Amino acid sequence: MKQLISHQLVRYLEDRGVEHIFGLCGHTNIAVLTALENSKIRFINTRHEQIAAHAADGYARATKKASVMLSHLGPGLTNAATGVANAALDSIPMVVIAGDIPSYYYGKHPHQEINLHADASQWEIYRPFVKRAWRVDTPELFPEILEKAFQLAESGRPGPVLVNVPMDIFSREIDVSLFTRLRHHTKAVQKPSIDDVTAKKIVQALLDAKSPVIYAGGGVILADAAEELRAFADHLSLPVAHSLMGKGVLPDDHELVLGMTGFWGTKLVNDKCRNADWIIGLGTRFSEADCSSWENEFTFSFPPTKLIHIDIDSNEIGRNYPVEIGVVTDLKNALTVLNRVAREMLPEGRKNDALRKEIAAFRETFVAGNQKFVQDDCFPMMPERILSVVREVLPRDAFITTDVGWNKNGVGQQFPIFTPGSILTPGGYCTMGFGAPAALGAKVAFPDRVVVSLVGDGGFGQNPAVLATAVEENIPVVWVIMNNFAFGTIAGLQKAHYGTTTGTLFRKDGEPYQADFAAVARAYGAEGVKIESAAQFKEVLAQAVKSNKPFVIDVAMKNNPVPTTGHWNILDIYSPNAKVSHVSTD
DSSP: EEHHHHHHHHHHHHTTTTOOEEOOTTTTTTHHHTTTTTSSEEEEEEHHHHHHHHHHHHHHHHTOEEEEEEEEEEEHHHHHHHHHHHHHTTTEEEOOOOOSSSSGGTTSSTTTTOOHHHHHHHGGGGTTTTTEEEOOOOOHHHHHHHHHHHHHHHSSSEEEEEEEEEEEHTTTTEHHHHHGGGHHHHHHHSOOOOOOHHHHHHHHHHHSSSSSEEOOHHHHHHHHHHHHHHHHHHHHOOOEOOSSSSTSSSOOTTTTEEEOSSSSSOOHHHHHHHTTSEEEEOOOOOTTTTGGOOOOSOOOOOOOOEEEEEEEEEGGGTTSSSEEEEEEOOOOHHHHHEEEEEEOOOOTOOOHHHHHHHHHHHHHHHHHHHHHHTTTTOSBBOOHHHHHHHHHHHHHTOOEEEOOOHHHHHHHHHHHOOOOEEEEEEOOOTTTTTTTHHHHHHHHHTTTTTTEEEEHHHHHHHOHHHHHHHHTTTTTEEEEEESSSHHHHHHHHHHHHOOOOOOBEEEEETTEEOOOOOHHHHHHHHEEOOOOOOOHHHHHHHHHHHSOOOEEEEEEEEOOOOOOOOOTHHHHHTTTTSSOOOOOOO
């Protein structure tokens, strides 16, 4: 028996447990949209493909499963490219299904074909950043390619893949047996683990160490290994530092958490890492900002510090630092074995009350140092006060999405996260415009949890059409726009090093200028409030969370820099040997 591929595709996705697809229509994919009409899969209709990609990214981060995005050809696929690349650099699984020109028109340059260097070559645009890009040239191979796409997206180091489908193939009939046979294939491959000999070697090195540190990256969250990490740290009393993407691997009020390393790290965490004799790195790329541009005097010093590096991706072992013990494995499996071996080797565990007291004392001092900003009644508001109020109002398990700037760097340094996997931030690509639509995906995935997006005015202005999707699909996200009337972080850099703010501040006739985002929200049909005083913010935020409606809070903020004890090499490019960082533009 034969049926249309478009209908068999939807049935296949239903069988896989796919509940949502993010995307935007086009003449190349309406056959699939039509097949979705009576499906239990909900199509989340967006107004721009970058919104769809970031929303699918946020959905995948929240669910820890591959999300699905549906795209049109040409400009649709290129509009989505930034969002898909962002997912790729943060190792987020995603299956992008894109329509293309009819297969029988390759090279004739039909409507929107990309063929300047090769016929029907739009799939090649994604090759630099997806795990694989398939062009489906034979209808009968489409089911097999689709199965391979999901398996590749979710296995090893996760990431997005592209399945590029000529539009005529969506409307072709093939035998249903080609899809049916895929039901016999596993939907979750077994992941590699660590052997006992290696585990004992690692545990012994940590037991013999005088000042060991766990350094946790986003791979711990992707592997759903936060509980295993907590058990390991607790048993051996090991302090836990983390990258930006590793924030929340343990609750920030856990007594062994040091905090985020690198340029926006604190003195305690950078000193502890730099002076450690052994560090065990778990699921981390040791990326530039987290490592103070890999310069030994600021955050890490390998050698003399010795490194144990465990990651699912062999390419990361030794990429930026020499490794004493390197292990390619799934982190959840590895930590399960390490926990068992540690208990066999040291049944009673190890205590380190002095370390706990040191961390507690530093936190108390750090928090006290911010109190003058947290309690400041000035308006525009101090960014520290905005973050403090948001944390006070939200439940411990609320999802937070960030964009770039104060809302990313300040959150990484100062905003406590209490539930693993509840902070969604653009790490590898640092994409402006990520935070607002990523919140849509998180809320769709977990409709019963509070989702708040902390974004700058520059970031929210990238994709304000998220509000249309939120209203149309009834997705009650709260957006807190930290509005400094600028691309604030870059403005602070430019002023510090060059004495100007050309192209970085939003001005009209010499005065600060920005859209009234609260009014924009109301125009879309969402709720919107423009904050007029610092005292008003908490009450409005509580109201927004309680409303269960899409809600924008536009709060004016001073553009003061995030304090830092780390280093970023670009500062030496701007002003060699000057020890200059960011400055306030207010």
